[in-house]
Amino acid sequence: MSWQGWAAIAFWIAATMLNCHIANRWYRSRWARPFVATLFGVTLLVLWEGLVRGLNVSPVILPAPTVIAARFAQSLPLLWGDFTQTILKGALSGYLIGCGAAVLVAILVDRSPFLRRGLLPVGNFIAALPIVGIAPILVMWFGFDWQSKAAVVVVMVFFPVLINMVAGLAATDPLQRDLMRTYSATGRQSLLYLRLPAAMPFLFNGLKIATTLALIGAIVAEFFGSPTRGMGFRISTAVGQLDLPLVWAEIAVAALAGSGFFGLMTLIEKAVTFWHPSQRAAGRGA
Amino acid sequence: MPMIERFRTLAAILTVVAVIVVVWYVFAVVLNSRWEYDQAARAGVQIGLPELIERTLAQDRPMLPTPHQVLAGLWEGVTRYAPTSRRSLVYHAGVTLSATLAGFALGAAAGLLLAVGIMHSRAMDMSVMPWAIASQTIPILAIAPMVIVVLASLGIKGLLPKALIAAYLSFFPVLVGMVKGLRAPDGMQLDLLRTWNASRATTLFKLRLPASLPYLFASLKVGIASALVGTIVAELPAGATVGLGARLLSGSYYGQTIQIWSALFAAAILAAVLVAAVGAVERLVLKRMGLAR
Structure with a gap:
């Protein structure tokens, strides 16, 4: 192994010792957590870079992070095109349709206790199934373009959001419902002012799970056929050409899009459910 | 649950399933009718509604196979060929199942060990946990084909x-669930063990691990379902010829919709059986430990 490898290992040991020190001494201070986590992430990257260079690993097997970053910067227009095709067109439109439909169906089902009782176990069962397998069928129905990807995403996000929303609508306690009754609230009013707000923490739980599912659905559906752009298409063809840096650049895009999407939902959740204990506790530092 | 409640739940579930089946048949007629109309127009004959319905429910390569066609395809795939034949669904399901179980055992064990490590080292907790949680928001499944191809170029193939x-x-569901579970004992219980001068290992084995079991099983159920999905997607890249994922792909290449749906149903049944198996072990273990609800 050449000097880069040893340097990386030395950096790793030093960073780990520093992290242990900070974690044991300074864990009460506010900056410790983000600092330790960031340093750990950086260490992983340095170790990866150093070992790949030090051991002369072929870029066909594992490219170094700097090589991937260079490829990323060099092929920005390509990556942006794939991003719009897969994430903005496929995943996002499917996500909006699927989540919207799930919320509407949940509100409809909620009117009938009988249906709700039957739908929850069935929905739970379907949510555990390998739904991504319907991708080839939907690609066959809706064609190769983003519509079929959106359809896969609709089916994938529908059930997790549905079961969370149904559970959320049932989450008010009798005392609160009685209060609405003493106000002689109509069914619509108690839905609008009590049960929908009360369902929001549950709904956002489902919506956050669905973000990852949406990206997975949109990318995997492209393995079954796509126009000549899109992240799944790029990954599978670049793998075929052994252009691993491009594949990793696409993975970086997927990772950024995934955490960005999730982060966005978390921000919206904070704004909508500011009254919920789990959100308030974080603000006070309790 | 009282008997009558259980019965009502069952009736409700059956109603929902029946609604789904009816909707499915209606969709099958609607989606498959275009082909029948084309055929009729080409032959220069009019086609009546009863005839149309009859034909749309029995096409060879329908847009949407009917439930009974899928069940027949599933039955044929399971029973017609010997389980060792490449045409048998049992064979493909077995290939998928073995990879799923091997991966699940590996991932669950790694998640458990790392959770114990995180439990005991604050440095590990602060450095690994944020990344473990963040990594759940990343569509990891998308890199499956790359892993397969890269490992194949290194000469590692098969299972x-x-x-x-x-x-x-x-790995990640088990890790996150177990860290939560190992921290589930409250201060009083931990103080009790401290008054007994229990060592860290004793606390782990006598208090933390037993207390974490409900969390463990909940995350094992999630984990085994995702292991199956991972295996199926890993079977998609070109070159794979065995396994349920390969059946899905070859079915989509040749327009064999019944084959796709049978493979899909086989995967669904497999997922249900695996989750139910973990659930059965859970009930057994919790019962033995007196934790059953």
């Missing part, structure tokens, strides 16, 4: 690459 992807997918 291991698929199992690695399954392991990776089942």
Whole structure:
């Protein structure tokens, strides 16, 4: 192994010792957590870079992070095109349709206790199934373009959001419902002012799970056929050409899009459910 | 649950399933009718509604196979050929199942060990946990084909690459669930063990691990379902010829819709059986430990 490898290992040991020190001494201070986590992430990257260079690993097997970053910067227009095709067109439109439909169906089902009782176990069962397998069928129905990807995403996000929303609508306690009754609230009013707000923490739980599912659905559906752009298409063809840096650049895009999407939902959740204990506790530092 | 309640739940579930089946048949007629109309127009004959319905429900390569066609395809795939034949669904399901189980065992064990490590080292907790949680928001499944191809170029083929992807997918749910579970004992219980001068290992084995079991099983159920999904997606890249994922792909290449749906149903049944198996072990263990609800 050449000097880069040893340097990386030395950096790793030093960073780990520093992290242990900070974690044991300074864990009460506010900056410790983000600092330790960031340093750990950086260490992983340095170790990866150093070992790949030090051991002369072929870029066909594992490219170094700097090589991937260079490829990323060099092929920005390509990556942006794939991003719009897969994430903005496929995943996002499917996500909006699927989540919207799930919320509407949940509100409809909620009117009938009988249906709700039957739908929850069935929905739970379907949510555990390998739904991504319907991708080839939907690609066959809706064609190769983003519509079929959106359809896969609709089916994938529908059930997790549905079961969370149904559970959320049932989450008010009798005392609160009685209060609405003493106000002689109509069914619509108690839905609008009590049960929908009360369902929001549950709904956002489902919506956050669905973000990852949406990206997975949109990318995997492209393995079954796509126009000549899109992240799944790029990954599978670049793998075929052994252009691993491009594949990793696409993975970086997927990772950024995934955490960005999730982060966005978390921000919206904070704004909508500011009254919920789990959100308030974080603000006070309790 | 009282008997009558259980009965009402069952009736409700059956109603929902019946509604789904009826909707499915209606969709099958609507989606498959275009082909029948084309055929009739080409032959220069009019086609009546009863005839149309009859034909749309029995096409060879329908847009949407009917439930009974799928069940027949499933039955044929399971019973017609010997389980060792490549045409048998049992064979493909077995290939998928073995990779899933190997990956699940690997991933669950790794998640458990790392959770114990995180439990005991604050440095590990602060450095690994944020990344473990963040990594759940990343569509990891998308890199499955790359892993397969890269490992194949290193000469590693067959069960291991698929199992690695399954392991990776089942690793994080188990890790996150177990860290939560190992921290589940409250201060009083921990203080009690401290008054007994219990060592860290004793606390782990006598208090933390037993207390974490409900969390463990909840995350094992999630983990085994994602391990199966991971294996199926790992079977998609070109070159794979065995396994349920390969059946899905070859079905989509040749327009064999009944084959796709049978493979899909086989996967669904497999997922249900695996989750139910974990659930059965859970009930057994919790009962033995007196934790059953």
